Amino acid sequence: QVTLVESGGGLVQAGGSLRLSCAASGLAFSYYSMAWFRQAPGKEREFVAAINRSGYTTDYADSVKGRFTTSRDNTKNTVYLQMNSLKPEDTAVYYCAASGQSYIRTSPQEYSYWGQGTQVTVSS
Secondary structure (H helix, E strand, C coil): CCEEEEECCEEEECCCCEEEEEEEECCCHHHCEEEEEEECCCCCCEEEEEECCCCCCEEECCCCCCCEEEEEECCCCEEEEEECCCCHHHCEEEEEEEECCCCCCCCHHHCCEECCCEEEEEEC
């Protein structure tokens, strides 16, 4: 059974930082591209960042470029999202997802496995 478990969310003031982690089990982690999505109340789930199998290639939504960084440790079956200079509009539930595709994808439909999400709230 595949399980993705996010952690590291919380309440932070604008301008602050958080580091999210997503621990994977039940899958050959190094064979999966990983991504972060987020969903704010009343809005569609949106792409945030993705990283390929090896970790050498990443992609980011324009809204987070220069502020967020994703990385992975294939020895720990874990992917990370470092979020700096947080803004109130970053407030959302953040999900990690796994795709068996070799190339990075930005559409939620391309991802087979999802975590339960972790809440990030940025106060102004």
